[in-house]
């Protein structure tokens with residue numbers, strides 16, 4: 001996810017007082033930035049001080065390690081944070097209070113829940129601030145994530161729900177596409193043809209939804225000729241219990257965030 005945010009931030013139209021400093025675990029990942037003038041990369045595998053060096057002088061520190069690693073990384077960097085530097089975690093199920101307990105009180109903590117379309121500037125990110133995150137801090141964090149898409153500010157008690165909808169949401173869409181392609185293949189299309197038809201349709205429909213600004217129900221109506229073929233397929237799909245399926249899927253997602261928060 002950190003890489004997706006970085007890709008978005010590096011887009012030519014985005015202006016940042018740089019360079020951006022990143023750390024990765026592996027030296028090979030860091031080496032990918034050799035020669036870049038907009039990114040400095042350090043690898044914790046070869047430089048045990050990597051994270052501490054990286055945060056020195058930074059106004060905003062974005063943590064994108066696995067949820068169960070966030071606290072250890074915060075303990076590692078806490079003493080090197082600039083006074084007032086904003087600490088942003090994108091980790092699922094890691095509470096603001098648990099992070100605030102590990103950094104100086106002068107460092108505002110913000111939780112962000114982005115998603116992978118950030119890599120092409122079409123991300124959706126929910127943000128929630130802790131006790132020291134005043135309006136200026138939230139504006140700054142909003143501005144960072146707006147460089148890679150759209151931003152919704154929420155209270156922290158809604159961030160697990162944001163994760164369930166938009167954070168994980170791309171995976172639901174990709175699962176739909178996988179199933180759609182598989183169904184096309186079962187109708188007799190070879191792999192290439194099934195992908196062209198099914199993936200092309202999903203990509204085209206998503207672009208139409210975005211560019212038209214129309215309600216999806218209206219766009220569906222325009223495809224569904226009365227007494228036509230679409231109507232028959234939609235009736236079958238609607239009989240599949242999607243509301244219950246989605247409710248259960250999102251509830252399972254939120255449950256997992258709660259488990260992660262409980263440790």
Ligand SMILES: NC(=O)C1=CN([C@@H]2O[C@H](COP(=O)(O)OP(=O)(O)OC[C@H]3O[C@@H](n4cnc5c(N)ncnc54)[C@H](O)[C@@H]3O)[C@@H](O)[C@H]2O)C=CC1
Nearest residue numbers: 001002023024025044064065066067090091092114116167
């Ligand atoms: N993948 C997604 O779509 C989303 C992920 N997230 C959150 O993003 C976080 C990362 O998830 P993924 O990107 O899926 O995992 P990932 O495993 O792809 O990335 C983790 C990164 O952390 C780096 N890393 C590991 N230990 C490190 C250390 N000690 N110091 C510096 N860097 C270190 C690794 O090199 C790797 O690049 C998680 O907390 C997850 O909850 C949030 C929203 C969406």
Ligand SMILES: O=C(O)[C@@H]1CCC=N1
Nearest residue numbers: 091092163167168169
């Ligand atoms: O699967 C996960 O835990 C992360 C959080 C949201 C999307 N990916």
